[in-house]
Structure formats: C-alpha cells, structure tokens
Amino acid sequence: MSDMSTPGGAEAFEKIKSLLLGDVSRRLEETAQRVEKLDDRVGDEKKMSVSTGDALIDAFRRAEEKHPRDLSNAMAPSVVSIIRSEIKNSKDMMVEALYPIMGRLVTSAVAGAFRDLVESLNARIDALVSANSWRLRLRAMATGRSMAEVALAEAESGRLKRALLLERGSGRLLAIWPEAEEGVEGGNADLESGMIAAITEFATNVYADKGGELRMLDIGSGKVFLRASPRVIVAGEFGGELSGQRGKRLDEAFLSIVELHEKEEDACTPAAIGGLLSDALAEGPAKPKSKTPVLIFGAALAGLVVWFSWEPVLHAYREWRIRGAYEEAMASHPALAQYPLRLDIEHKDGRVVLRGLAANDAEPQAILESVTRFAEPYRVEREVQIVALASQTQQDLRAGETRAAATLQEAQAQIEALRGELKETRAALDRLAGEHDAPRAKLQRFVENFAVFFSESDTLLDPAATAARLDELASLLKASDSGLRVVGYADDVGATVSSRSASRKRADKIVAMLVERGVPRNRLALVSRSTLNPIADSTLDTIRSRRVSFELPYAGEFDVR
Template sequence: MTGATKTPEAELKRLLLARELDLLYELNDRVEGVEDRVGSDGALRDSVHRVIVEVLQRANASDHERIARTIAPLVLSSIREEIRNSRDMLVDALYPITGRLVAAAVRNAFRRLLENLNDRLDRSVSFDRLFNRLRAKITGSSEAEILLLQNPPFDITDLLVIHRPTGLLIARIADEGASMAVDSDLMAGMLTAIMAFTRDAFGSATDGELSTLTFGDAELHLMTSPAVILAVATRGPAPAALGTALQEEFVDLIERWGETLRDFTGSLLDFQQRALETDLRNSFRQLLQRKAEVVRRPPYKALAVLAVLAVLALGWGGYSAYRDYRVDILTQTATRTLAADPTLTGYPIDVAYDTELRTVTVTGLFPDIDTRLRAEEALAAALDDAPVQMRAAVVPRGGSGGAIAPRIAALEAVVADGLADIDDRLDGLDEAKSAILEQSARTAALETTLDDGLAEADSRLDDLAAAAVARANTLELSLDQTKAAATEQSARIAGLETAIGDPAAALFRFMAGNALFFSEVADFRDPSAAETTLSRLAALIGAAPEDMRVRIVGYSDEIGSSRANSLISLDRAAAVVDRLVALGVPPERLIAIGRGASKPLSGTVGAGSGNRRVEFEPVLAGEAVGR
C-alpha cells in the first residue's frame, strides 16, 4: 500500500481523528522549533542572549527595586573579587586621580593655614617684629627676605626612583655639587627594606606609609605607590609647601611612567631610560626653583584696616553733618509754615525735632481744633515725607486763652460793673412798680421815668463797653494775676445771668469756660478760687431745671501708670462732687468719672501741670446715671 492509496480504514480514521491529527502535526512543528533554539549549547546561548536583555529592560522599568535587590549582591561580589585580585593595578590606575584630589585638598588647607598665620602676624606686636621691620626699612629689603636670612638655608641634594616590589634602583638624579659616596643600588635596597620593616612593625599595609627619614639637618622625603618609591634628599628646614610640590611631581611621574615602571625587571630600554632621566631632571629643576619661592607678600592688612576705619569715620562725620542740616531745614520750614497762619498770632507754639522718634514735634496752644487740623495738613504738605507729631493743646470751648485772655477778663470786669449798676436801677424800678400798683395815677409818669432810666442804662452800657475795649487794648496783666479776678467776676456774671437770663444757658456757658486745677491727688491748687468756682456752679445748678444733670470729669498728667492715673482722676472728680453736695446740690444731679491722662492741655507734668484738673460737662438726655 502506497501513500497515495487510501484504504477505507484510513479514510475512516482520517474522518474520525482529523482534529487530533492536526494538533499532532502542530505539536511536531513546535517541538522541531524548540529543538532548533535550545538543542545545543550554542543555540541555547543565542536564544537566551536575545531574550534576557529585553526581559531585564522590562523588569527594570516595571519593578526596578525588586530587580536591583536581586542583581546587586551578585554585581557587588564580582566587583569586590576583581578589586582583591587586581589591587595593585587598581591603585596604580587610580593614583594619578586621587593624588591630584589630595594635592588640591592639601593646597587649600595650606593656603588657609598661611592666611591664618598672616593674620596673626599682622596682629602681633613684638620687639623682634618691630626690629625686623626697622631693619627692612634701613636696608631697603622686604621683611620676608630679612626673615629668610635669619633661618638656615634649605637645599635639595638627591632624587631617587625605586621599584618597590624588588627594591631595585630605576633612576637617580643628584645635585651637581652633591657627593656620590653611597652606592645607589645599596641605598635603594636598604630604603625598601626599612619601609617594609616599618610597615610590618607598626601597622598593616592599609594603615599608612613611612614618609620621612631624618638624620641631623638632613631629611629623606618619601612618596610611595604600590610599584614605585620617589625619594628626595634635602638639607635644612623644609618649607611648608615642599610636601605639596613633591606630591604634584610624584603624581605626574606615575601618570607618565606608572605602567612602564610597574613591570620593571631590572633595566629599561635605552630610550626609556633617557626619557625617564630627562623627566626626572626637569622635576628636580622645578623643585630647586620652588624652594626659593616667597611664601607670602609683606602684609598690608593693617593699613587696609586703618583705611577702612578712616573711611567709616569720614562717613559718620558726613552723615552727622547731613542729619544736623536736615533737622535745621525741617524745623525752619515748620516754623515758617505756622507763622504764615494769621490766626496763630499771639499763641505760644514751639517746633522741635525729636531725634529718637525722628519726627517734627509741635507743642503749645491752638485757638480751636479746626486751626490745629489745618496747621497739621499744612505741615504735612510742607515737610514732604517727614512725620509730624502734634502735642499742642486746644483752648476749651467758651474759654479764654493766649494773648486775648487779659482783654476778655478786663471786658468782663467792666461789663460786671455796668450790670451791677443796672441791678441797682432795676431794684429801684421794682419799688416804682409797687408804687404804680398803689397809685395808678402816677403810672404814666413812672413809665416815662422807667423808659428814660432804661435808655440811660443802655447808653451807659454802650459807654462802658467802649471804655472796656479801650482799657483792654492797654491792659498787660499776666494770666496768673487775672485768674482770681476773672473767677470772681464770672461768679457775679453768673448771678446776673441767673437773675435776668436763661439759667440753663448760663450753666452751659459756665461749664464750658471753667475748670478746677489740682496740685496733688485731690488737693486744689488754689483753694480760695476753687471754693468761689464751686459756689457759682452750685448756684447755677440750683437755678437750672431739675432734669439737668452735670458730669464731673477728672483728669491727671502722665506721671504714673494708666491704672493709677485713672484712680487719681476719679478721686478728684469725687472730691468735687462731695463739695457740691455740701453746698446743697442734690447728689442725683451729679455724675463723677475719671479719664486718666487723656486730653492733655500741655506737655508739662507735676504739681503745676494744667493736666491735673476737673472739667464740667452736661449730661445728655436719656443718658444712664452712674458714678
């Protein structure tokens, strides 16, 4: 039976198992593909290489921390093993880089050390220092040269390069005047042995290296790497910068010759030996040049400090002069601005500059609050950005103050005399009215007489007023001398107003123009004047309507705390209330309050201050009564 012949059984089998046969064929193809990819070591490596890179990239992107934790130990252990196996090669490869970093750090530290030493030298004062400066001035040399001459000379005599693992001498460069008494190879071997002994005796290979050998004034400075030793012989005290210079030369040597010298077997090729010796001579020559470099320039910092102090002093003097000039300009401008207002003529006003608060301060007495506000606006416009502080008081309502106070007091005296005369005539008129009631026949004659008397009284009053004005223009009484007279005349005027005018209006005028002044706590400054004022006030309150109440307001100066001043001002108001009650005023018509140091009349304090006072105010309708 051939493959082309189909038996009924095969056809039936195909029909019944067609699906399974297709799966078998597909599985066979897949097995053959897998065999091609992993059937041998080479095929497996190629397949894994193609897949593992992509897998790691995707894992790193989706779960970086997990893959890092998994792979990191393997990578670190591999790096550590490689470092242990190739330690010398790694040190030689990294030495030029680390050497430069260390050299830079040493240079910076050395520079800072020199700066600190320079500062201390600049600040130091000693006999040797002064002597060296004087000697430098006389000889014309710098102070640094004098100091160098005082120190022993320093010189570099020899330079050797040694192969460290074998102790063989690679090259030697000596000063032209130096002797070669010691065999170079023997010196190299002994030096290598000494370094190995020191390392074995005093520490492990990682604890450090021998850096200096000293014998008398001679020193051997050593620079080492795992493969090379650079030895420099010197005489005399070495300068501070020698270590940095040697480090730089050694780093350059390792960078240029490190790989060649690491494999040194006893000799170099001729061209290598000549090139190495040429480099070493250049290094030796540079070291000889560096030994004579001046470490620092002569210090001029003291002069710089003096110059700065002089500039600061000049600046402060200029600032002080400018400040005084500005204060003068501000005070003069403020004075001219206030003098330009005619309503302030005759009022005591003073302008000063407060240096602590940096403000223009105005003190004194203004005629009214509107004039004070107008003056404050004018000062703000004239002084630009300079702050102004107004400490001036305002004349109380209805009161008299300043230059017109004596004239008003004199006018009140004249008017009082005229009113007294009118009072006498009114008494006579009252008797005439009684006579008219008894004798009706004389009514017309009495009325004529009364009219004549009133006309004569009006004429007399006009004459008295004119005389009062004339007398006021020439009267030069002081405020203290006229205060008692004004108080007495005001009492008489209040009595007249009570008799012929509105009692409530008379009371208002009296309260607006009068106050009581105190020396200490509740003691009146002038008890006699205070008693007269209280008597007048008690009479006016008694004549006013019964529903009118008076507020007695106490004040204090700024001495003491705010709470103490409030209590003192209340005590003064209470003392006045008690005296008015004793004079017959019902207590329910009086209210005592204390306002402390608010509303000052002047800037003075103490027993003579006008701020220690009691004022009177009408109680508003509907205001609650309380003390």
C-alpha cells in the first residue's frame, strides 16, 4: 500500500472518498444552503414576522382567487365579531371613523352613477314630442324634479332588484333571489350581507333602550327594506318608489319568509322565497286606459295655441283697419302729400301717433279725426310741426322781435325794483345785526340765562364758576354803561324774617363782588324779594330757590332819587 503522505497517496484517498461519500457530501452541502436560507428568513423575531406576513398575504391572495366564497364564509364570523366588539367598546370612535369614509365613498359613487343616468334620460326625453313627454314635463313642474327623475321613478316604481336571506349576527348568506347563473359568482352579495348584518346590529345596540329596529336603508338610487327575527334578516333592494299598497304586500311577504325559516329552515330556499315575493309583486288586472287625460291635454293645448295666437291676430286686424282709414283720409287731402307725414301704431303702449311736418293745423287734425273711430280702444296723438311760408316767417320774426324787446324792458324794470328791495332788506339786516351785537343786547341775553346759587345763608354753591361768570358780567356792564338790579331770593323754610335777611345778604354779597370787579356802586340796585317767586318744590329741592338773579332797569329808573 502506498504512503498517504506522498502526492500520489493523497490523490488516491480523495478518489476513494469521492466514490464512497460523494452523494452524502452533496446532500450535506444542499442542507447547509437551505439552513442558511432559512436562517436568513427566520433567524430572529423581526425576520420571522416579515416572512410570516408575506406567507399569509400570499395565502389570502390565492384563496381569494380560487375560493372566494369559502374565504368569505370563513372570515365573516370573525369580522362581524370584531366589528360588534369594536362598536360595543367604542361607538363614538367607530361612527367618527366609518361615517366620513364609507358614507362619502358610497354617496359619491351612487350620486355619480345616478347623475350619469339622469343626464342620459334628460337627453332622450328632450328629444320626445309625444303626449307622454308632455305628461312627464307637467309632472316634473308639479313636483319640482327633473323629467329624468320622474321618468326613472315611473320606470323603476316598485321593482325588486334582489332579496337576501342572511344569518343575524354573523352575516352569513343563507339564500339569494333571484339566484346567480351557473358559473357566475354572486357579485358583492356576501359583502353586502355582512355589511347589512353589521349595520343592523349597530342600530340595534345604539337604540336598544328605545326598542328600535332598523327597517330601511336609503342608498340614493333605491331603498333596502329590512325585516328581522332573532335568527335571520330579510333584505330587499328596490329601485325607484314603492306604492303604499305594494309595500304592504311585500312587508307581509317578508314576514312570511321569516316565519317560514323559523318553522322549517330547510324549506326556506331561493325558490320558496321567489314564490312568496312573486305573489306579492304580481300586478292586479289591468284597467282599460281612459281617453279623458288625452282629451283634456288636447283641449289644454288648443287653448294655449288660441291664447298665444290671439294677441298677434288682434293686432294685425286693428292695424289693417287703422291703415285703411289713414290712406283714405290722406287721399282726400292731396296737399299733405308734399310733406313728410307718417302714422305709427304702437300696440305695446296702446296709441296711434301722427308724426311729421305740415303747413297748418287743420289738415293734420282732419286726418286724426278720420282715424280716431277706427283706432279705438287706442288713443290718438299728434306730433306734427307746422312749417310756415317765407313771408309769414319774416312777419313772425319781426313780431317776435317786438315782443322780445317789450319783454326785455319789463324784465329790466323788475330787476331794478328787486335791487331796491334787496338794498332795503340788507340795511334792515345790518340794523338788526348791530342791535344784536350792541353791548346792552349782549347784557340782556346774559342776565336772562344767569343766576348765582347758594347753599346756606350767603355761602356760594360753586365759587369758581360764579367768579368766572361775574367777571364776564362785569365786563358787559362796563361796556354797556347800563345799570343792573341784583335780586336776592330765599326758600320758604323757616321764619319770614330770617328768609328776608338771608335773601338780602346774598344780594349784598354779589353786589360787593361786582364792585370788586370795577362796576360802579351807583349803577347797582340791591333788591330783596325773600320767598317770592320760588323755582323749586317747597316739599323737595327747596335749596334751588336760594339764589341771586339779575334784571335790567327801566329807562330813567336810576335817575329817580
């Protein structure tokens, strides 16, 4: 045997090893690679979470593509249970979260589809000229809706689109009518049943204290009527409006379906549901159509035609009569042919107007008299200018010049008279202004509005204001060179002797203050009137009667000694 340490021995060993352990080595290498890949995916908690999520997403996607109904049935109880739990635990949050999203999306989708349908119907209806289109127009005007909405409501009135029987709570679809065609999925029936169940439970929980039960859902283009028992819910989707009589029959049919399911669940098949609903939707015997609406419509249309055509016909007849009378009258006055005259008939204002030029008043007036009888009830008016001959024009101009000269002279005389009156008025105003601004007039106005009030005996009520006003009074006295009576008063509280003494003290105090301000004493007369001429209620504010007032003397009064 050769030595392993030699090069030849090592090669021989590797060959023997590959022959004996080659398959095992490959398997070990593949296993190591798979372990490395697995470690890369789930080696720690984060990697394992990512892998598990990807696997679940792939599994749900394959199940949705291959077995959508089985996936819905499997997920519906859990989803409904979660929704019920969330609604129970946080009603306000669910309403705030779901309503703005679901409500806005559903409303937008339904409104968009309905708007497209309405526009399409409007375009088709506008092209119609049959009696039915006029009936739709009149009904649209009466109800305030568009013609498309009225037509859609009539076309879809009471039409049951689909009925669903679903299990209450889980939302599992038990039966659907009409049944889906073979090989065709049920559309969104499973999703719709789950949502109806969830909404029903939500309404029941919210209004449980009021014993409320959800009976109808408005989806824009139609309504979903709901009837429920403790175990099942019957939902019917209708298009358009449902009459009261048919609604009552369908309500009885819904209750019959619920009762049938309660008695014998297996008997509640789509065929049985369809039979009950077909009986409820069956129309009664058709009544023969009456021709009365057509006759009424025809009579109304004829009346409208007569109404709208009457006024133009009447105007044309009146104009024919007036024009004939005008042409006949013009023929009898050939001299007017050389003048531009025309007759305008204004139907809107109800008048006939003769416009243009003429040589005199007589002939145009004769034309109007001939036309007046045929123009009734229109009023006849004249807007004709008289054109005189050249000789007559010159005479009229000279006469006008004479009249204008006489008028001018008369106007000038009136202007001079007005100037004299204005001068006298201005002099009188100047005299009045001088008298108003005279020193004695100013003094008169001042003393008529000024008095000095006292609190007790000869104590001034407001010394500062009194001093300022006495300064002004002294200035006026000195400027006017006039005398002044200083009159003292008292209230009627107390004895007569004390009141007379108080009034004299007050007048004497004011006289002294005026003398201090430069008024000669011989121009001041002191008067004490005690309680005479009070200005306050004797039972209330008697203090206001404690005052000193001022009076201008009579002419020559201060000369009497």
